[in-house]
Amino acid sequence: MALEDSHVRRAAHLARLAVSDDQASDFVEDLSRILDMVDQLQGVNTDGVAPLAHPLDATQRLRADEVTEINQRDTFQRCAPAVENGLYLVPRVVE
Amino acid sequence: MQWETVIGLEVHVQLATHSKIFSGASTAFGAEPNSQACAVDLGLPGVLPVLNEQAVAMAVQFGLAVHADIAEVSVFDRKNYFYPDLPKGYQTSQMYHPIVGPGEVEITLDDDTTKRIRIHHAHLEEDAGKSLHEDFHGMTGIDLNRAGTPLLEIVSEPDMRSAKEAAAYLKAIHSIVTYLGISDGNMAEGSMRCDVNVSVRPKGQETFGTRAEIKNVNSFRFVEKAIAFEVERQIELIEDGGTVIQETRLFDPERDETRSMRTKEEANDYRYFPCPDLLPVVLDQAYLDHLRSQLPELPADKRERFQHALGLSAYDAAVLSASRDMAEYFEEVHRVCGDAKQAANWVQGELSGALNRESLSIVDSPVSAVQLGELVQRVLDDTINGKAAKQVFQALWHGEGDSADAVIEAKGLKQVTDTGAIEAMIDQVIADSPAQVAQYRDAEPEKRGKMIGYFVGQVMKASRGTANPQQVNGLLKDKLDALL
Numbered sequence: 001m002a003l004e005d006s007h008v009r010r011a012a013h014l015a016r017l018a019v020s021d022d023q024a025s026d027f028v029e030d031l032s033r034i035l036d037m038v039d040q041l042q043g044v045n046t047d048g049v050a051p052l053a054h055p056l057d058a059t060q061r062l063r064a065d066e067v068t069e070i071n072q073r074d075t076f077q078r079c080a081p082a083v084e085n086g087l088y089l090v091p092r093v094v095e
Numbered sequence: 096m097q098w099e100t101v102i103g104l105e106v107h108v109q110l111a112t113h114s115k116i117f118s119g120a121s122t123a124f125g126a127e128p129n130s131q132a133c134a135v136d137l138g139l140p141g142v143l144p145v146l147n148e149q150a151v152a153m154a155v156q157f158g159l160a161v162h163a164d165i166a167e168v169s170v171f172d173r174k175n176y177f178y179p180d181l182p183k184g185y186q187t188s189q190m191y192h193p194i195v196g197p198g199e200v201e202i203t204l205d206d207d208t209t210k211r212i213r214i215h216h217a218h219l220e221e222d223a224g225k226s227l228h229e230d231f232h233g234m235t236g237i238d239l240n241r242a243g244t245p246l247l248e249i250v251s252e253p254d255m256r257s258a259k260e261a262a263a264y265l266k267a268i269h270s271i272v273t274y275l276g277i278s279d280g281n282m283a284e285g286s287m288r289c290d291v292n293v294s295v296r297p298k299g300q301e302t303f304g305t306r307a308e309i310k311n312v313n314s315f316r317f318v319e320k321a322i323a324f325e326v327e328r329q330i331e332l333i334e335d336g337g338t339v340i341q342e343t344r345l346f347d348p349e350r351d352e353t354r355s356m357r358t359k360e361e362a363n364d365y366r367y368f369p370c371p372d373l374l375p376v377v378l379d380q381a382y383l384d385h386l387r388s389q390l391p392e393l394p395a396d397k398r399e400r401f402q403h404a405l406g407l408s409a410y411d412a413a414v415l416s417a418s419r420d421m422a423e424y425f426e427e428v429h430r431v432c433g434d435a436k437q438a439a440n441w442v443q444g445e446l447s448g449a450l451n452r453e454s455l456s457i458v459d460s461p462v463s464a465v466q467l468g469e470l471v472q473r474v475l476d477d478t479i480n481g482k483a484a485k486q487v488f489q490a491l492w493h494g495e496g497d498s499a500d501a502v503i504e505a506k507g508l509k510q511v512t513d514t515g516a517i518e519a520m521i522d523q524v525i526a527d528s529p530a531q532v533a534q535y536r537d538a539e540p541e542k543r544g545k546m547i548g549y550f551v552g553q554v555m556k557a558s559r560g561t562a563n564p565q566q567v568n569g570l571l572k573d574k575l576d577a578l579l
Contacts, residue, residue: 014364053374053375054374058374059377060373060377061146063146065147067119068114069114069120072133076137086129088129093235
């Protein structure tokens with residue numbers, strides 16, 4: 001599948017990645033090659049094969065419903081750019 | 096043109112676990128901001144989620160309660176979007192293989208008819224944090240205590256045809272989750288939140304109209320109001336030659352209207368993919384059987400039993416089975432007194448009236464179910480009459496005595512059924528009321544029936560309410576008529 005510049009820019013925007021014009025054209029090429037490989041894989045007959053949800057052949061372990069965490073707010077907030085009254089402050093979100 | 100409304104609901108139920116769905120941080124409501132947000136909830140680098148077994152069990156219990164297929168294998172996916180109250184940049188949810196498959200819920204409408212609403216699926220996911228838009232020097236405050244709280248999102252099929260049906264469905268879901276004890280169902284604290292999908296179509300048309308999704312509908316009343324407004328808006332729009340666009344709208348309870356939320360063109364591109372940090376959840380039959388064996392009797396079954404095995408009216412059965420607390424209280428009163436109809440009357444009458452007056456919930460009732468049951472028993476075995484019973488109830492309500500018997504004894508309310516004693520009181524009243532006796536004698540015979548009320552009142556007063564009213568009535572009539 002041939003990828004276009006607009007696809008890369010849209011994906012970058014959705015992932016909030018800053019991509020320069022040069023990088024964008026490189027990505028178009030690299031990602032197209034990956035998609036070519038996927039196209040090749042699509043050719044394999046997978047009738048009757050269950051989709052793989054995880055590469056590990058294992059199932060999810062569960063934990064008991066117990067509170068094990070203590071309040072470490074002060075530690076966590078040391079790396080936050082702005083806090084007030086225990087809240088993290090971020091640029092205003094306009095709804 | 097005749098229009099038909101089509102409604103589907105997405106109900107988010109906060110599961111009543113102690114800890115979060117993927118971390119050991121507490122889910123307690125009302126804590127200091129960010130004091131219950133741990134490294135996993137904050138999405139700090141290097142952390143890994145571990146699934147809470149109780150959240151899984153609760154989701155399965157719900158599935159079993161709505162007769163749904165439970166997925167042997169369910170998978171968590173990442174729903175990617177950027178918002179400050181979602182620090183990881185994705186919400187861990189279940190898009191393609193939800194834990195609960197198709198099921199159904201029975202709703203009861205105002206005219207006591209029932210209707211089945213299909214459930215498309217229900218999936219586990221984590222809640223996001225809270226954004227506080229009050230002024231923090233032009234910034235927004237973020238509290239991540241709620242981030243990672245387990246949610247069960249219950250998605251219905253578009254099977255509802257009116258605002259009333261939607262509200263009844265929401266009540267049925269509320270009733271099921273609170274019966275199961277998997278959520279406190281507190282809508283005011285956000286334990287149950289609801290998005291409503293509404294569309295209209297000309298009556299008889301097969302295909303659905305374009306729907307609008309209304310967010311922030313967080314009470315039973317708001318569901319009805321939001322739908323009523325939205326239906327009118329869509330019909331007006333179409334009849335004026337416009338078209339409904341698929342969009343997200345916000346319900347504003349203060350102005351009683353819905354309005355469009357600003358939508359970005361890529362808003363719904365969530366780029367779901369399986370979460371590599373979590374393995375597939377596999378449930379075996381033995382586990383499901385174990386949970387099934389522990390299910391309590393559910394509201395629909397209780398209502399059915401109250402009506403058909405106990406002989407209550409459809410209305411009484413519906414009211415008494417609506418909440419588990421109410422049902423358990425009623426059943427205890429019934430067990431103690433042995434008469435379902437009387438138990439139902441007392442719980443819905445005297446008790447509910449007193450609870451409503453003081454805005455108490457039934458679990459906080461000052462009169463216990465056993466106390467009320469014993470009281471009803473004393474009415475049934477004629478120890479006290481109905482009037483005295485109300486006095487006993489009031490005394491128990493105000494803590495004057497531990498049991499009905501103690502109050503009856505202390506206040507001397509035991510019903511007088513001794514004919515001789517009642518006759519003596521009647522003779523006294525007649526002797527003390529010559530004017531009324533004369534009036535009675537001179538009255539038209541058909542008016543005497545009403546006039547007897549005065550004498551009954553006097554006798555009851557003389558007995559301090561303890562005389563058996565039926566006996567008083569009969570004896571009085573005989574004695575007065577003898578004077579004619």
